[in-house]
Amino acid sequence: MSAEIDSTAATVTEQALSRAHALASAFLASLPERPVARLPSAEEMAAALDEALPESGSDPAAVLDQWFARAERGITASPGPRFFGFVTGGVTPAALAGGVTPAALAGDWLASAIDQNAGMWASSPAAAQTELVVLRWLKELFGLPEHWAGALTSGATMANLVGLISARQWAGRRLGFDAAADGLAGQPAICVISSSAIHLSAVKCLGTLGLGRRQLRQVAAPGGSVDVAAMATLLRGIAGPVIIVGNAAEVNSGHFDDIAALADLRDAHPGGAWLHVDGAFGLFASASPRFAHLCRGIDRADSVASDAHKWLNVPYDSGFAFVRDAAILREAFAADGAYVVGGSGWDPFTHVPEVSRRFRALAAWCALKAFGRQGYRALVERCVEHAAAFARWVEATPGVELMNPAALNIVCFRVVGQGGNEAANDQLNRTAVGLIQRDGRAFVTGTVWGGRAAIRAAFDNWQTTLDDVALLQAAVKDVATDLAS
Numbered sequence: 001m002s003a004e005i006d007s008t009a010a011t012v013t014e015q016a017l018s019r020a021h022a023l024a025s026a027f028l029a030s031l032p033e034r035p036v037a038r039l040p041s042a043e044e045m046a047a048a049l050d051e052a053l054p055e056s057g058s059d060p061a062a063v064l065d066q067w068f069a070r071a072e073r074g075i076t077a078s079p080g081p082r083f084f085g086f087v088t089g090g091v092t093p094a095a096l097a098g099g100v101t102p103a104a105l106a107g108d109w110l111a112s113a114i115d116q117n118a119g120m121w122a123s124s125p126a127a128a129q130t131e132l133v134v135l136r137w138l139k140e141l142f143g144l145p146e147h148w149a150g151a152l153t154s155g156a157t158m159a160n161l162v163g164l165i166s167a168r169q170w171a172g173r174r175l176g177f178d179a180a181a182d183g184l185a186g187q188p189a190i191c192v193i194s195s196s197a198i199h200l201s202a203v204k205c206l207g208t209l210g211l212g213r214r215q216l217r218q219v220a221a222p223g224g225s226v227d228v229a230a231m232a233t234l235l236r237g238i239a240g241p242v243i244i245v246g247n248a249a250e251v252n253s254g255h256f257d258d259i260a261a262l263a264d265l266r267d268a269h270p271g272g273a274w275l276h277v278d279g280a281f282g283l284f285a286s287a288s289p290r291f292a293h294l295c296r297g298i299d300r301a302d303s304v305a306s307d308a309h310k311w312l313n314v315p316y317d318s319g320f321a322f323v324r325d326a327a328i329l330r331e332a333f334a335a336d337g338a339y340v341v342g343g344s345g346w347d348p349f350t351h352v353p354e355v356s357r358r359f360r361a362l363a364a365w366c367a368l369k370a371f372g373r374q375g376y377r378a379l380v381e382r383c384v385e386h387a388a389a390f391a392r393w394v395e396a397t398p399g400v401e402l403m404n405p406a407a408l409n410i411v412c413f414r415v416v417g418q419g420g421n422e423a424a425n426d427q428l429n430r431t432a433v434g435l436i437q438r439d440g441r442a443f444v445t446g447t448v449w450g451g452r453a454a455i456r457a458a459f460d461n462w463q464t465t466l467d468d469v470a471l472l473q474a475a476v477k478d479v480a481t482d483l484a485s
């Protein structure tokens with residue numbers, strides 16, 4: 001009897017997994033041709049998916065089919081070669097030429113199947129040890145000091161949180177209190193400074209940490225890089241400990257702060273300072289000898305945040321944080337519970353906000369193992385070459401113009417209307433973003449640069465080729481021409 005139940009269950013499981021495999025394979029195969037986005041309205045998506053909680057269950061394979069068919073209009077081709085919006089990676093293959101095997105994707109699937117709780121050594125020594133290896137490989141890839149502590153996170157926002165919570169803990173200690181244990185109420189304020197190019201996620205973290213989004217003090221970032229002299233002046237007016245947030249790089253055109261100069265300011269500040277660097281995608285510049293100079297000084301930071309679902313090209317969600325002072329990091333996330341039996345190894349939950357967590361390290365392990373240092377170097381260099389090719393095209397093409405030189409992998413540009421009216425031109429660019437997205441050949445996102453509406457294209461995907469860049473150019477050109485007429 002029980003064998004019968006087991007074999008039925010196994011059949012149902014296999015059918016559901018085969019169905020998921022078939023749907024996934026068809027989706028991946030469709031990426032080169034598929035419209036990059038269809039932009040359904042909120043009403044359309046609600047009509048497709050919204051329904052009351054089912055009273056009873058259904059066949060898992062049929063459920064997958066149903067979901068895919070109903071949701072498909074809202075599935076973007078974001079892992080594909082022409083999704084240049086935000087800063088979006090893909091899912092790495094094991095080999096770029098011939099028999100492409102999606103290594104990171106396969107690792108992610110296996111992580112779901114074996115369903116390890118990667119929060120504690122005791123719940124999965126395999127997950128904890130794999131994560132330690134991945135962290136070590138990432139430090140080697142980016143030339144970061146081997147002794148730094150770290151952990152995988154759900155993305156760069158959480159990685160920023162891990163770095164900034166450590167900074168808060170350090171500052172509290174300097175001011176004579178334990179921020180994690182005692183809280184901030186009644187304590188002296190902790191000063192946080194950055195440039196105007198700070199990413200919204202770091203500002204969001206300041207709210208989460210009780211440091212206050214509005215308490216952030218910013219100096220100018222001409223061209224996207226912090227004005228170091230202005231920051232030095234600001235620092236001179238602050239007596240106590242300061243948290244400095246540096247950017248490597250900013251999200252609109254990929255420009256870097258001079259991290260070494262910020263580290264010098266940190267060292268010279270009499271009240272003490274902590275240097276946190278947001279390297280969500282820019283940290284990957286250090287994987288290439290051609291671009292590593294952009295990150296100069298990052299090994300002198302106190303904490304560094306980055307993303308794996310961007311340039312490491314592993315599936316969402318995945319990021320990582322490193323902190324120089326392991327004791328401060330552990331103090332920030334200290335937690336005690338008799339039921340969390342200690343194992344003999346590393347407990348990741350003592351380094352991150354969560355206790356239970358997904359085994360993200362497996363996808364990253366597979367990707368790093370399949371690509372190696374040279375694979376990532378080549379990926380970064382290819383993406384930067386694509387960005388440079390697109391930037392050259394923008395500069396050479398009437399009707400579009402660069403807003404800022406492309407420092408790495410992001411090109412910030414705009415469509416230029418006739419008549420020279422800036423307000424009308426802003427509207428033109430907002431319209432252009434929507435039209436390019438609707439066109440379906442390539443996906444870009446809008447922004448504001450120097451107070452003017454602009455468009456950005458970010459190059460982070462392993463499968464993008466110069467043909468894809470040409471399609472992006474064609475889509476931009478057609479929309480610019482249409483708008484001009």
Ligand SMILES: Cc1ncc(COP(=O)(O)O)c(C=O)c1O
Pocket residue numbers: 086087154155156157158199201202249250251278279280281307319
């Ligand atoms: C510079 C920077 N920091 C932080 C983030 C936030 O990353 P995530 O969306 O993975 O949380 C991003 C995302 O684009 C970014 O570009």
